[in-house]
Amino acid sequence: MKGWRLLLTRPTDESAALAAVLNEHGVFSSSLPLLEIEALPVSGAQRAMILDLDLYCAVIVVSKPAARLGMDLLDQYWPQRPIQRWFSVGAATAQILSDYGLDVSAPQEGDDSEALLELPQLREAIARPDARVLIMRGEGGRELLAERLHEQGASVDYLELYRRGLPQYGAAALPQRIAAERLNGLVVSSGQGFSHLHQLAGTAWPELARLPLFVPSPRVADMARAAGAQKVVDCRGASAVALLTALREHPVPVL
Known part of the structure; x- marks a missing residue:
């Protein structure tokens, strides 16, 4: 190399x-x-998602900034961690969630949306008639995840935690x-x-x-x-x- x-x-x-x-x-x-990562202010609707976190059968965190900001919110509203399956696209993001004591799964090979969607643990988590999934992300992105999850019968909400700016x-x-x-x-x-x-x-x-x-x-x-x-x-x-x-x-x- x-x-x-x-x-x-x-x-x-x-x-x-x-x-x-x-x-x-x-x-x-x-x-x-x-x-350049800029944290977004938490809206009332976003706060409601966090407070209702235990109603989601799966939470998907798509990046390290989303993991860090999401865990900050958990610290504020969930001193006792909710019990559900957590998923990440990459191993580094998974490590952040694991360090917070969460039950997290991530693809072993290929850290992208396609690999995540193939995880048996994710398919098992959403194999229910009323499956709800929360995706923690920045503004925009990872639309494929929501599309495929909808195809499998799950409803999807986005918790957008940051925007990505271009430094000067x-x-x-x-x-x-x-x-x-x-x-x-x-x-x-x-x-x-x-x-x-x-x-x-x-x-x-x-x-x-x-x-x-x-x-x-x-x-x-x-x-x-x-x-x-x-x-x-x-x-x-x-x-x-x-x-x-x-x-x-x-x-x-x-x-």
Whole structure:
């Protein structure tokens, strides 16, 4: 894997953790966070969802920010944890929930919506006539989960806990960073992350679109290809393990 020089675009703390793992495997990385997490105020309707949490047969938490903010709400309204099945898309999110003493399940292979939907534990949890599922997330995203759960007869509510903003950068910050660090690969962890990458690239996008782009799911891969990205690699997950596996399977480009 030596020879890869990657641009990381996750929030600052997550990029730092990923960079440390990559460095252990001889992969150089440079961080330009393209997602800034802003917690949303809790509305009356959202508060009601939290207070009625025990009425849901399953709670799905789709990201680490959603897990952290969701656990803050549990601390406020549920000093004794409600008894139900909890699910997460990735192992890191599952660890946050597990640390709070929750019964959580996550896919062992492929940390994306498709893998989660295949979990026997989730299918068992919603195998009832009145199944209700709560999805903790940021603004928008993970629509596939709700669609598939509806198809299986469950009703779905969203508890939106944060929005993802684009940090302020100069117009040429992205291409300048890639040129200065001689980067030969781009990494995004979500559809919103790719949208911000595309936006920040501006007129430099046709050139940057030639670089290998590592994405976490088929949905984001489709977004990237539709925008003109030429070398999209679906890692089937946003974890460090998923990225490292993809790096091993793809040759370092000759630029």
